[in-house]
Amino acid sequence: MRRPAGLSGVYFEDRFNYDSLRDVLRQVMAGAENTTEHGMWSHEMKNQLRVMLYTLTIALILAALWVVKASAQNPTPTDDEVNRIAHQLYCPVCENTPLDFCPTEACRQWRDLIRQQLSQGWTEDQIKQYFAEQYGARVLAEPPRTGLNWLVYILPPVIILAGAFLLFRMLRAWTKPPAASSAAGSAKEAAQDDYVARLEEELKKRK
């Protein structure tokens, strides 16, 4: 079970709280160790992760101090970076609303979460996957390509191709009519240059 290794609202003065920061750091460590047990990380990576975590810890403390001192400014991941990912995700509570412009408080929290995950070095895919695990596949702009969901991608092309095939066959059948059909009346039309024909008709109408 992967736990969200989240950080408390470091970037928001009103939310800031040293206790939670400590909690968070503990969690981050715990989270890393958990995954190690599952053998997902090589030793080298584990070391890298340690280094990363320490760097992160220091960075966080600095950031926290900075936040406490001055009012918030753009932290490392810019709004644009956050929005780029948020745009590909959908708000889990309001229907069919991309996260980047959804105005609710809940969505603001999710954008903060994306920002934190980005600052932790998560990749776009990791963030999307995290959201899908947490809130269900509906947060993704398109259904994940698994199982039954393949139908959504396969069925329309199949139907369209079938339609095209049917139409082609019908046209074939029509263009090779049995000789019996009385095409005499319109044959003379066909013989002429159609542009001239149409023009003539145009002129005929004018009386």
Add this chain to the structure above:
Amino acid sequence: MTENTNTPPRRGIPLRTQIVIWILLIGLLAIIAIELNRSQRGTVQPGEAIRDFTLPLYSGYEYEGQNEIRLSDLRGKVVFINFWASWCKPCEQEAPELVKAWEYYKPGGQVVFLGVDYVDTEPAARIYMKKFKITYPNGPDLGTRLAQLFRIKGVPETYFIDQNGALQYVQIGPFTSLQQIQSIIEPMLKK
């Protein structure tokens, strides 16, 4: 009726095609009917069977030291399942009452309180739980599975499951007092 005498012999739609058309139409209508029925149905109601589920719990909010809780393990106890979210204003309104109720029933050990955090972020949830001094087991509703199981319509909603695992009472919206919660749990404990 065409006046054209050259029309080929009249042919209807082959029976097989007709059957396919009808099946497709009925299928479509059936899907819509079921979906309509689903959207018209409210939350699960007392008397409906509740499928067993497990809920992962936030660290620090475990149940008897375990980081996962399973409904079927709680037979013999009254289970109080509260759906909430940190972004939900009415939830804040009822939170102190829930904590009072938990403190009241905790010593008896006959009632299990369970907070289900509906589409929320963990950091925000932790701040919320700290703010209201919530200590009973709480966990995230991963993939909104529980929410779909109970067909919740919003947060907060609270479901009371009795000692035999049967749903007894559903509270839509926030509780306003400790007494209100007690008035639901007490009769269930007497059984």
Add this chain to the structure above:
Amino acid sequence: MFAEIGYGILAITFVIALYSVGAAIYGDRKKSSAIVESARRAMLLTWPLISLSAGTLIYLLITNHFEVSFVYEVTSRSMPTYLKVTAWWGGQAGSLVFWSWLMSAFASLVTLRKWDRDREFLPWVIVITSITTAFFLGLVIFYANPFTRFWQSLDGKIVTSMFAPLNAIAFFPQDGRGLNPLLRHPGMIIHPPLLYLGFVSFVIPYAFAMAALITGRTDDRWIRLTRRWTLWAWLFLSLGLVVGGRWAYDVLGWGGYWGWDPVEIAAFMPWLTGTAFLHSVMIQEKRGLLKHWNMILIILTYALVLFGTFLTRSGVLSSVHAFAQSAIGPAFFVFIGATFITSIALVIYRWPELRSETEMKSMLSREALFLLNNLLFMSILVVSFWGVIFPLISELTTGQKITVGPPFYERATGPLFAGLMFLMGIAPLSAWGNSTIFTLGRALWKSAVAALLIAVFLFFTATKNILALVGFFLIAFVLLVTLVEFWRTARARQKTQNENFFAALLNLIGRNRRRHGGYIIHLSMMLMAIGILGIEVFQVQTQGTIAVGQSLSLSGYSIQFKSLASWDDTPKGVNYTRAVVDIYKDGTFLGQLAPRKDYYFDSQQNMTIPGVRSTLKDDVYVLLVDWQPASANGATFKVFVNPLVNWLWIGTIVFLFGILIAAWPEREADYALAHSKNKAYEPSSAD
């Protein structure tokens, strides 16, 4: 009192509509024109009656009768009177009354015309339109009544019902909740009526098609009778869609106009089949082909109108546009089911009589290209329909909710739209009956080469984006072909008629309004395509929090934050927060924009009004996202640069122009042209 009157009138109208259905059927059975006439008169009565009832509803709305629950829900004291009137269609119950009102207006219009020649259609047209009217009235009377009132029982509980419950007294709320601010925008005031107009007017061609199937008069008479209706219906539907897009662009604050939301798609689907129908009826009129197909298309269009309305109103789909949970679902479902089943059964029953009269001669003939056009429209329909339906299926089978969003639709429909554009380029130059690669190629190659040159020029000067280049090539191709066609025919006429060029052009258009109106519509679609391509491919955005004096920059523009003010407008019940920003392009001052956020006290909702600087080249679209009230020196802005998007709205105006040319009533029938062997010509049309 007024509430009871309004409700009573609706109930009476419901009965009258049902009578009209019964009398029409009975009269047709008994071959009694007197009884059918009675049905017709009953039908004619419904419109004045519904108008009266709607009048009482509007009276209640504008006079603050908040004891009526609908009035309470959609109005408030602070709303201006015109908004209180438009609140009529701002909620489920009222908009159903609006629907019925339009429905009976159209039904009356169509039954008022002279019916001498088409007597046998009359009873069945009355039946279909009256059933539909009665159905919507029934929804209002039994499930979504706008006239219910608030009552307070002895224990203080507030209930809503039409008539006073036992021991209850009327309850008068002080003020209403007010219309959703999003619906107070001018775009939203006219967007729903336009869509409803489009939806409802498609009922008329459907009614005629059904009448043709029931009576067995399956030649193309029903099509000629309803051709003009179909064009008007299509006009309203198209305008409704565009105005909805404009509304989204102006108030939804996401820098776009179309989000592939299920509800948008629900309104788009009848447009697709309607457009396909407009094209394919021409084949039936001119060549006597495709009778089956036209029948299917008009049924599909009507079915999709109902289906879309159902999806959005029943709570099956939830979306930003959807009405809240409602009780009309089951009744609506039954009606839809019955409509689908009867229509399909009738088509199957009459299938053998709907044979084609002539044969197709060439794969490149205009009719063949029209068929391809239909295939493409149907393909877009399949994609859209499946995208809307699949989440329902998924939820049923796996219990998993999923979203089918813009990436899916864009990927799937992009090539199909491109195909349609290509057809728009070549179809006007292909002839009815026959064309060959050679004749087509000769007519087209110059325009194609010129369009290619334009694309190459754009490649070197403007963009390397392959999607955009293909798009611009197709746009240029269609524009050139169509314009050259206008020019050539006008020149030819100029020579033979000794008119000056413009007179020749005008006369030419006047002579065959439908065709040339159609070409103008094609041109307008291309202008719109420029806008769509611009915003889809080249839109850029940025967001940032800046203090007064600081700037955000985006693709050459610089947006400097000047000031921010916030104030209450008490009479209107709104709090405005307005930022002022200066716009610079490469250092040159261009002007000021004032993005706003309006907070409505009555409905407790925010509305984000962008500041937009719009030129033919691009739009700068600035949103005020957030601000710090305490320090007042920092505010968060989101800035979009939307290239070329203005062409979308320009195209709309050209479109309106084109369709008015095509649909305006005219004295002379124009379809005799090229109508090969079809009997004596009958100048009947339903206008």
